Amino acid sequence: MFHSISDAMLARMQQLAATDAKDRDDGTPRLQRLRQIPPEVGKFIAILAASSPAGNWLEIGASAGYSAMWLSLACRETGRKLRSYEILPEKVRLARQTFEFTGINELVELIHADALEHLANCEDIAFCFLDAEKEVYERFYELIVPRMVKGGILVADNAINFEQILRPMINRALQDDRVDALVVPIGQGELVCRRR
Numbered sequence: 466m467f468h469s470i471s472d473a474m475l476a477r478m479q480q481l482a483a484t485d486a487k488d489r490d491d492g493t494p495r496l497q498r499l500r501q502i503p504p505e506v507g508k509f510i511a512i513l514a515a516s517s518p519a520g521n522w523l524e525i526g527a528s529a530g531y532s533a534m535w536l537s538l539a540c541r542e543t544g545r546k547l548r549s550y551e552i553l554p555e556k557v558r559l560a561r562q563t564f565e566f567t568g569i570n571e572l573v574e575l576i577h578a579d580a581l582e583h584l585a586n587c588e589d590i591a592f593c594f595l596d597a598e599k600e601v602y603e604r605f606y607e608l609i610v611p612r613m614v615k616g617g618i619l620v621a622d623n624a625i626n627f628e629q630i631l632r633p634m635i636n637r638a639l640q641d642d643r644v645d646a647l648v649v650p651i652g653q654g655e656l657v658c659r660r661r
Contacts, residue, residue: 520591625654
C-alpha cells in the first residue's frame, strides 16, 4: 500500500509539513494552523482503515488534506471511498488543492460542512478518523459509535496531548460495552475503538 505513494503526494506532504511547522513557530492562531498528523500516524490509520469491514469511511476534520492522502492509499487498496468533512473555508480550499494536485479526487469526497449536522444521516460506518476541535469529540463519539458496523473502527487523534480535555470521552470509550478501546501512544496519542 505505501509503495503506491506518488511523487505528487510526497511533494504535497512535504509542503504541508513545512507549512504546519512554520505556523507553529510564527504564532499563527490555532484554528488557522494545519495541525496535521505526523507520517507514522498516517501510516497507522491507513493500515487500520484497510483492515476495517465493509461500510462507509469518514474523516472529520480534513484540514488541508494531509491525513486524507494517507487514507486514500487504503481507499485505492480496498476499492473504497472516503467522505471527508471540513468546516473552515480556507482549509476546504487547501484540501481541494491537495486532492487535485495529488489526483485523489475520485477517492475522497470533500464536504464543506459541520459533520455534526450530517452524522444523523450516516449509517454503516466502518472506519472514522476524528481530528476536529477537541471540545466536540464527545458529541461526535456518541453520534458515531451507534452507527458503526460490527468490527468498525473509530480513531480519535490527540488522545495524549489533549488528554485533560478528552478525559471524559476517553473514560466513556474505555468503559463502553459497545466497543473495545485503548489509547495507542503513537504521534500525539490515538484513541482506537472497535465496535463489538
